[in-house]
Amino acid sequence: MKLILVLCLVALAVAAPPPLSNYPTDEAQLLRFENEIFENGGYGFSFEQSDGQTREEQGELRNVGTEDEYTVVKGSYSWVGPDGVKYIVRYIADENGFQPEIEEGPGGGVPPAVVASLLG
16 A cells, blocks of 8 residues: 555655746746645645646545555646747556656647656
8 A cells, every 4th residue: 555655645746747947937827726634534636827837636535444544636737838839747656556648739849858858
């Protein structure tokens, strides 16, 4: 059980969006932020920034009270790349590991470095 939880946390760390080194971070403003923790051990949060970056995630505790207890995490994050294209990563991390789906808006393909960083 603990191994699965650790693997889910590692998957989340790997899923983090690339650094915003191409953007002046002091200019981005938080437009929306929501955060909730549920009594059943689950959680949810989301935010949106003025630079186009968004993120939302929900976690649900499974097999509560057993040795096989683990958290399933579902979410997505997006950002606007230096090329002006909006990139979206939707993911789930569960007993089957981290499973990302990458999508890009009109005008460009997913850069190979982004694909490589998400798929390991």
